[in-house]
Amino acid sequence: MKVHQIFTDNELRNFNYVIALDNGQALVIDPWDAKDIIKFLGEQNLTLTTILNTHEHWDHTQGNLELVEHYQCEVWAHENGRGKIPGLTRTLSKDEIIELDNNAKLQILDTPGHTLAHLCFLLIEGDKTIAVFTGDTLFNAGVGRCDGGGEVTRLYKTISEQFATLDDHIVVYPGHEYLENNLNFTLRLEPSNSVAQDWLSKVESFNPLTQSLLTTIGDEKEINTFFRLDKEEIHSNLELTNVNNLEVFTELRKKRDHW
Numbered sequence: 401m402k403v404h405q406i407f408t409d410n411e412l413r414n415f416n417y418v419i420a421l422d423n424g425q426a427l428v429i430d431p432w433d434a435k436d437i438i439k440f441l442g443e444q445n446l447t448l449t450t451i452l453n454t455h456e457h458w459d460h461t462q463g464n465l466e467l468v469e470h471y472q473c474e475v476w477a478h479e480n481g482r483g484k485i486p487g488l489t490r491t492l493s494k495d496e497i498i499e500l501d502n503n504a505k506l507q508i509l510d511t512p513g514h515t516l517a518h519l520c521f522l523l524i525e526g527d528k529t530i531a532v533f534t535g536d537t538l539f540n541a542g543v544g545r546c547d548g549g550g551e552v553t554r555l556y557k558t559i560s561e562q563f564a565t566l567d568d569h570i571v572v573y574p575g576h577e578y579l580e581n582n583l584n585f586t587l588r589l590e591p592s593n594s595v596a597q598d599w600l601s602k603v604e605s606f607n608p609l610t611q612s613l614l615t616t617i618g619d620e621k622e623i624n625t626f627f628r629l630d631k632e633e634i635h636s637n638l639e640l641t642n643v644n645n646l647e648v649f650t651e652l653r654k655k656r657d658h659w
């Protein structure tokens with residue numbers, strides 16, 4: 401099993417993921433452009449069996465039907481995506497397991513917030529979780545918006561209960577490449593964050609077409625404002641006093657919407 405992260409080079413900066421199995425079968429997550437996926441799979445001698453959609457937004461599903469036509473593959477997603485996700489053949493629920501190969505598997509996380517039909521996928525090898533595909537729930541140094549069919553309170557709950565609790569070594573595979581902008585937002589709220597400053601200098605010379613820059617959950621705890629809700633510096637830059645974590649999260653999301 402091998403994970404390929406593909407930067408789609410469109411205005412929205414989507415990432416696609418191909419999970420290639422040793423037997424030549426492949427799964428794809430959130431296909432942006434079917435032709436690009438078909439070309440990639442052809443070059444790698446892979447056949448697509450399954451599309452996984454993290455959620456129903458068009459930029460995560462628009463490749464579905466053309467790929468189904470080409471490969472007669474399955475389309476799996478959240479049950480709330482019924483009627484919204486083109487070609488949906490099977491719904492997935494929390495804790496369900498998708499077997500890959502060589503002891504690798506995906507475990508389904510039900511992660512409402514960005515939308516109410518959002519899944520994320522833990523990648524587990526043996527008994528160790530090695531990565532998480534996060535769609536538009538968690539980005540490198542940021543989180544998803546909630547104004548496209550989501551709810552900020554649910555996103556707060558998802559991030560704090562399902563992501564902040566993950567082990568530090570787990571690699572984050574998000575649905576979009578927004579790292580530089582997100583780091584600037586972190587530093588606007590927390591100028592003294594030297595880890596974020598270091599990441600920003602790394603990112604400034606980074607080309608996502610030719611390079612891969614991955615963060616882990618441990619990195620996110622350092623550079624993602626939405627994981628740092630108890631920091632006094634963030635409160636004072638938000639001009640908030642005596643607030644709870646949900647209130648800080650909500651205010652941050654509001655500010656980031658207009659960033």
Ligand SMILES: [Zn+2]
Nearest residue numbers: 455457514536
């Ligand atoms: Zn989305």
